[in-house]
Amino acid sequence: MSSTHETTGVKTETTSAEAGTAPVFSVEGLWKVFGPGADRVPEAADLAALEPAALRERTGCTAAVRDVSFDVRRGEVFVVMGLSGSGKSTLVRCLTRLIEPTAGSIAIDGEDITAMDKARLRELRRHRAAMVFQHFGLLPHRTVLDNVAYGLEIQGVAKAERRERAAAFVAKVGLEGLEDRRPGQLSGGQQQRVGLARALAVDPEVLLFDEPFSALDPLIRRDMQEEVVRLHREEGRTMVFITHDLSEALRLGDRIALMRDGRVVQLGTPEEIVGSPADDYVRDFVRDVPREQVMTVRTAMRPLRDGDADSGPAVAPGATVSEAIEAVARSGGPVRVVDAGRCVGVVDHEGLLSVVAGVGAGKAAA
Numbered sequence: 001m002s003s004t005h006e007t008t009g010v011k012t013e014t015t016s017a018e019a020g021t022a023p024v025f026s027v028e029g030l031w032k033v034f035g036p037g038a039d040r041v042p043e044a045a046d047l048a049a050l051e052p053a054a055l056r057e058r059t060g061c062t063a064a065v066r067d068v069s070f071d072v073r074r075g076e077v078f079v080v081m082g083l084s085g086s087g088k089s090t091l092v093r094c095l096t097r098l099i100e101p102t103a104g105s106i107a108i109d110g111e112d113i114t115a116m117d118k119a120r121l122r123e124l125r126r127h128r129a130a131m132v133f134q135h136f137g138l139l140p141h142r143t144v145l146d147n148v149a150y151g152l153e154i155q156g157v158a159k160a161e162r163r164e165r166a167a168a169f170v171a172k173v174g175l176e177g178l179e180d181r182r183p184g185q186l187s188g189g190q191q192q193r194v195g196l197a198r199a200l201a202v203d204p205e206v207l208l209f210d211e212p213f214s215a216l217d218p219l220i221r222r223d224m225q226e227e228v229v230r231l232h233r234e235e236g237r238t239m240v241f242i243t244h245d246l247s248e249a250l251r252l253g254d255r256i257a258l259m260r261d262g263r264v265v266q267l268g269t270p271e272e273i274v275g276s277p278a279d280d281y282v283r284d285f286v287r288d289v290p291r292e293q294v295m296t297v298r299t300a301m302r303p304l305r306d307g308d309a310d311s312g313p314a315v316a317p318g319a320t321v322s323e324a325i326e327a328v329a330r331s332g333g334p335v336r337v338v339d340a341g342r343c344v345g346v347v348d349h350e351g352l353l354s355v356v357a358g359v360g361a362g363k364a365a366a
């Protein structure tokens with residue numbers, strides 16, 4: 001455990017996206033409508049406003065993605081979360097036009113994706129935005145090493161170089177020694193690692209994950225989540241991650257887009273979604289989340305007052321409430337909040353309890 005003068009909880013600071021850089025993906029007014037005469041739905045205000053069941057009844061169409069706008073920032077893990085059928089897969093497939101959007105604009109690094117020709121799209125999917133699927137799509141007759149090298153082979157990288165690069169990524173995902181096995185001789189978790197190594201080997205600007213871990217058992221799933229967090233920390237690669245699992249979203253996401261019936265009902269950090277749900281639907285969704293593990297000291301702290309200690313134990317603003325509870329319990333009194341060597345506030349029993357109880361969260365920091 002840390003000494004009393006050490007600042008705890010700096011880890012959350014390192015995963016946040018770089019501020020101020022241009023977004024990787026920019027999505028504006030995106031629609032995907034399936035069914036007859038789909039094109040007319042986004043254009044006709046009366047149809048666009050219909051709820052899913054009414055739209056289906058009137059037109060036979062399903063609006064899987066309805067007027068969605070967001071940016072994916074460079075270096076962030078952007079999670080798309082929602083229940084089954086909410087439109088997650090359709091939305092993410094539209095990003096590289098694996099599914100053709102019905103309306104709206106999508107750009108990568110400012111380049112209009114809707115205007116790309118076939119060759120440019122192929123290049124986008126191979127080099128810039130690689131997808132890791134739930135069913136890993138491994139080639140059964142190839143070895144682990146050759147599966148990982150496959151993406152490089154498609155890119156036309158020479159054999160010796162691609163084997164060397166593939167071996168490095170096999171090691172990176174913890175599969176050293178298994179290079180010569182075939183997918184059938186691996187567990188589900190190991191196969192998923194091969195899929196991950198294959199996507200990483202082509203060094204894409206963005207990794208898109210479509211529910212990659214939902215077929216894995218809970219312990220292996222947890223392992224893979226940690227693997228993603230580790231890779232993200234090491235490489236800072238931009239990731240878009242689809243999941244229907246709230247705890248997975250909270251664990252991985254820098255920001256989460258929560259979808260319902262094709263719309264994004266809230267887009268925010270895990271702390272914003274849990275601490276300030278946008279509506280009753282979101283509130284209900286996050287009701288059972290252990291708040292102390294998601295909310296941070298930033299929400300729980302109060303300003304400095306006369307008489308507060310100017311030395312002693314400290315926590316970082318990004319430390320979880322759970323970490324701060326431990327620090328306050330150990331010290332027996334309020335603990336300073338220190339950011340870059342400067343004391344920015346204090347956390348005490350009252351502020352921490354308010355956040356855990358879900359009353360007055362945010363007020364304490366005002």
Ligand SMILES: Nc1ncnc2c1ncn2[C@@H]1O[C@H](COP(=O)(O)OP(=O)(O)OP(=O)(O)O)[C@@H](O)[C@H]1O
Nearest residue numbers: 034062064082083084085086087088089090091244
């Ligand atoms: N090709 C298609 N034709 C018609 N409707 C479709 C098609 N693909 C998806 N849909 C519908 O669009 C909606 C969104 O589907 P989508 O697969 O994007 O949801 P999801 O959130 O990814 O669900 P899941 O978690 O079950 O994969 C659903 O109502 C689905 O039935």
